[in-house]
Amino acid sequence: MNAEQLQKTLVASQYAEQVLNLYQSQLEQDYSEDQFLCSLSTQSIHQKVQETVAEIKDEQVWMKALRILRARLMFRWIWQDANQLTDVVTLTRELSDFADASICAAKAFARIPLVAKHGEPISYEGQVQDLIVIGMGKLGAQELNLSSDIDLIFAFDEQGETNGRKCIDVQQFCILWGQKLIYLLDHITADGFVFRVDMRLRPWGDGSALAISYMGLEKYLSQHGREWERYAWIKARVITGGKAGADLMEMARPFVFRRYVDYSAFAAMREMKAMIEREVMRRNIEDDIKLGAGGIREIEFIVQVFQLIYGGSKRELQDRQCLVNLHHLGEAELLDQQSVDDLEDAYLFLRRVEHAIQALNDQQTQSLPTEPELRQRMLDTLGFADWTAFINVLNQKRDKVKVQFKQLIQEKEFSEPIDDFVKLEQKLDAVLDDDAKNLIQNFWHGQALRKIPASALERLKKFWPHLIEAILQSDQPQMALLRLMPLVESVLRRTVYLVMLMESRGALQRLVKMATVSPWICEELAQYPVLLDEFLSMDFGLPQRQDLEDSLRQQLLRIEIDQVEDQMRVLRLFKKSNVLTVAASDVLAESPLMKVSDALTDIAEVSVQATLNLAYESVAQRHGYPVSTTGARCSLDAKGFAVIGYGKLGGIELGYGSDLDLVFIHAFEEQAETDGRKSISSAEFAIRVAQKFMSLMTTQTLDGRVYEIDTRLRPSGEAGMLVTSLKAYEQYQQKSAWLWEHQALVRARSIAGEATLCQQFEEVRCQILTQVRDENEVREEVLKMRQKMKDHLGSSSEQKKHGIFHLKQDSGGIVDIEFMAQYAVLAWSGTNPDLAHFSDNVRILEDAAQAGCLSSEDASALIHAYLRERAESHRLALANQSMQVNAADWHDTREIVCKLWQRLIDPSATIALDSE
Structure with missing residues (x-):
């Protein structure tokens, strides 16, 4: 072993000294194989664990072998960290991979005696049941530190019974399975432990059943899940359980990431922060670099509050890892780049300090040592001359975190306090007619308010005077009130939107102004309250084409090609939110008509192009790509397919409620076939692309439609084929089209598809229109x-x-x-x-x-x-x-x-x- 590196390792860790004394020969072998000097892949870690316990049948021998492996790996990780041969991200990933591999090995070993005694766990539907192990916290995020415990939840798919002689139900089998898994990893023997296991994050916590069914978990999350559990489930990851585990995580996702922008996360964050601060004071642990002010937890809170607020609409923010999400927050401009850099720098520094603390004695602590010897060991590891120098740097990092945290979750000032609510109501009564007064009276005494939670009613009561005050400043207060009431009613169970409007006085005033101008905007917001988030954050400039393309591409990149519902949702909210932006710019910034039409047309074109890409790739995934007789493959970059816009779309004159007049053309060799396993003709391929396109665009979902589409201007109208080859299209226009069809062609324009085919269409259009006519x-x-x-x-x-x-x-x-x-x-x-x-x-x-x-x-x-x-x-x-x-x-x-x-x-x- 390198003497200098060994000395640094032993200075960094008293625990490493103990490991060296116990397993020197094995560690020398590890070092000779260069395992101390390079990183380990996920696959190699899993293989190392499997090889260690593969042939072992005896439980005590199995436990001893895995514990010795853990000690050897811990020595290696401390060596690498002390000698700066690794980085925080690599180290935490390797530690997490080892935990995953250990859990998988323990689960497999624990199952054998249970099956021998009770038989296989079988659901009432006849399916063998697996133990779903969910990693929470740092394990779920693959961010384990040097002495982390692991937070787990055990679940299974369906109820049933075992098929052995001593029959028990599936839940009891999984509880026994989970208990044995915990024992194999957590139990302290002469060789120590593998991981401390914490099960307190399971539904109902301590005292509840150790394993829960899919249906039980779904019911718990929907009916009893608390706000702090949403934070916990952000990092949840299935470690074992296959498809059943993946389905379970998909089920839990709406509990964590709401469909709408969720500003209630601020209130939950404040409550959690207050609880932690009380605990810090009670235990006198201000020097805890995790829980103390400006510590690791505050950085995680900053990231997580943005995840809970925006994660439902911005899928990229659903990542589990803190640093990854920090970068996404910067890309989405939810945090400025300097803030991202400061938080990342502080996070990496604090995590390295955390490792230095835990390496000392393999203890799960984040408190700075008080003993002079331990402090000196830590200083030597981190490269500081003295404790004062270290504390100065530590405080600088933590101060930057504290500033960011305070800016994020401090109580936002509402508009000026409204002292005399009675006078406000009197002023409102003076400008309302009897019908409007009756509407308000019925609202406050109707069934709807009796069914909402007390917390929602309290928010509504706080919001109401702010709404009245803004309405009374309007030129048409009664009209504004009547148009906004449906919006208020639509968010009674999602009153975070009322909080949003209270916390942004300017936004409430703008909303009132828009209500007086446009009931259409109010109806859109009432039907799709998620658009309120866009309204609050918009700058009232018209969206630019490149920004539209980049935004939609980034959103769709994170969705798999078979996740059709997610694709539809992104397309619909993209269109609606950007049209709302245009309308707001039109009303509030008085943008010129031509610019407004250009922007509305850009939104449609970007939507059409993106939908065409999705439709084309979806059909190609099932049937392969069209192939010409020369063997050329019509892939994504050479579609041979185009969409033509007619009418207002073709004329760059779209309005707010315009549908899209579209014609589909292709340039495939119609008798050729696709190159997939389920091959179809190229002509059939083109039809299926158009059908898929229509489905993605026009299917009615909870988020509405993207656009209504009219294809009746295609050759031969409704009697004609949905998709026409360019050659057939040209022949029709030359020989069969009526003059009114040439008149419609004046306003035709290629909108999306292969550039060459689009150019060829333009040439055909020009050729037809420039014919000499009487x-x-x-x-x-x-x-x-x-x-x-x-x-x-x-x-x-x-x-x-x-x-x-x-x-x-x-x-x-x-x-x-x-x-x-x-x-x-x-x-x-x-x-x-x-x-x-x-x-x-x-x-x-x-x-x-x-x-x-x-x-x-x-x-x-x-x-x-x-x-x-x-x-x-x-x-x-x-x-x-x-x-x-x-x-x-x-x-x-x-x-x-x-x-x-x-x-x-x-x-x-x-x-x-x-x-x-």
């Missing part, structure tokens, strides 16, 4: 189509008599302008091909002026009228109002549009708007 025929067909739309969708004669104007469908409305733009492309692009370049109306009209087909004045007048009418349509959509408006307010704008319509499309049209 202007009179185009004018006649466009006029016929427009009249059909007016007859079916426009205002009735009676409505017109009463001064009603349908902003979209009536004469002088949005559709007139759209039809004029489309007419320009169909009639004039044969000699002016640049007119077919863009799919949006504004740029088409600008190009028509550039080409001399329209005067600049006429183009500008149409664009101005179009933008004004579309802006009003957006406002009406946010207000949940129909497109029927007061005709008198739009006379001048309509007159401009109608005169140009008469000049371009219908010279025989009369302009008599007042008589309508």
Whole structure:
């Protein structure tokens, strides 16, 4: 052995001296095999444990062998730590791997005599039952320290009985199994122990059954699980139990990570912190580097509170390891990078100090030593000249943690204290009519409030005066109150959202303002309260395309391809939260119409592209990828599949409630087959991709739909194939399509899919649109189509008599302008091909002026009228109002549009708007 390294090891640990005296020859052999100088893989640790106990039948011999192995490995780990041949992450991982391997070995050894005596444990369904061992705390997170105990929970899948001569039920069998496992690891013999085992984190704690069934655990967590147990279960990990264990962990996940953003974690954190502080004072352990102020526990608390708040919506925060989650918090910008760096630095330092403390005597303690000799040993290990120097560095690290912890969980100041609630209610009564007063009266005395927990009712009572105060500052207090009441009712059992609004006065004021403008926004928030989190954190700038792509990609990367429900949830909340952001920017920041439409279109396109990727890979996983006759494989990077957007999506003019008009095309060799085990034709592959795409987008879940999708603009409409080859699409457009289908093609644009195929589509579109057409025929067909739309969708004669104007469908409305733009492309692009370049109306009209087909004045007048009418349509959509408006307010704008319509499309049209 290296003499200098050995000396450092023995200085660092009195326990290491004892191990060396007992097992010197084995340790010299370990050293000669370079085991002290390199890291051990998970596989090698498991193999080492298995080889140590593989042939042993006698219980006492088995226990002795594993304990000696533990002592040898502990000597190695102390050697590496004292000589800085390892790092905290590697060391804690190896310790955790050894615990896993020991548990697996003990479980296997304990089962043999039980089966011999009682038979196999069999469920009532006939399945052999396994003992599910769940690692909690540092073991679950694979962060064990040098002298950690291990926190375990034992479970099993289903009730039943054993099939031996001495029959017992499955639960009793698993209890005996667990008891023997604990004994094999925990019992102190002449050779020590393997791990101290702590079972107090099991349901109901000490005194309860040692093993619990899946159903029993599910019932406990849903009905009796306490807030501190959510923190404990963050780190839970199945060590043994196979698929049954994995299913159990999936069942427990909603208990830990709520579907909605959970600000109640702050209150639970404060209570837990207060309990720990009382314990620290009672036991006089301020120098405990784990439990003391600025210690390891506070760093873990900081990370865990973010996990509980955001983990349900940000899957990356469900990781068990503290450092991994710290990095995720930085990436998600929930913590700034300097805070992440400070906390990581403090955590690694404190964990190394913890190892130095525990190496001294193999004791489970985090308290700084008081004896001069032990202090000196620790200083030598950590490389400090004296105790004062060490304490100065320790305090610097802990002070940074204390600052972060205080900022996170300190009681947030609510808005100014509301002293006279009676006066507030009197002011509110003065601005409400009788119906509104009755609504409030019924709310406070209705059944809903009688069914909620007392804590929720208390939060509601605290929130109510803050809501009234904000409403009274509104221009339309009654409207704001009536629109916000459904939202308040929807969160009665999730009153953390009320806490969120109390803790952010500005957010409550913004919510009231948005309520007066948009009932649609209020309805979205009431139906999907998880969106409140986005509302509270948004900066009211419009989302940028690259940010949208990065955000959705990161969220979906963490979901397996077969986790369809999780995929659907991410897609739906991505769309809804970002549309909400746009709406807030529209209302509160008064963003320009074109920018709003661009942002709404970007959200749709990003959603379509991501959904196409998921659908394509899902079908390919089952059937393989399409293969051409030359053997080329159409993989993810070369799909041969594209999605075409028509209508508002194609025209980059999406509104808040717009559905998506889509057409699917492919470029596969239709008779070729896929290369998977369940091979299908390439044509069938394309259809299944489109069907899967539609399912992901349109299936109604608790989170709604992503978008409604209309595919009727595909070749031959509803009678046609869902997916068409590009070649067939081109032939249809050339030979069979009606002029109105070419008119729809004006607003078509490739949205997602393979770049080459998208470009080929654009070329086909341009080729079709730039055909030379007879202007009179185009004018006649466009006029016929427009009249059909007016007859079916426009205002009735009676409505017109009463001064009603349908902003979209009536004469002088949005559709007139759209039809004029489309007419320009169909009639004039044969000699002016640049007119077919863009799919949006504004740029088409600008190009028509550039080409001399329209005067600049006429183009500008149409664009101005179009933008004004579309802006009003957006406002009406946010207000949940129909497109029927007061005709008198739009006379001048309509007159401009109608005169140009008469000049371009219908010279025989009369302009008599007042008589309508």
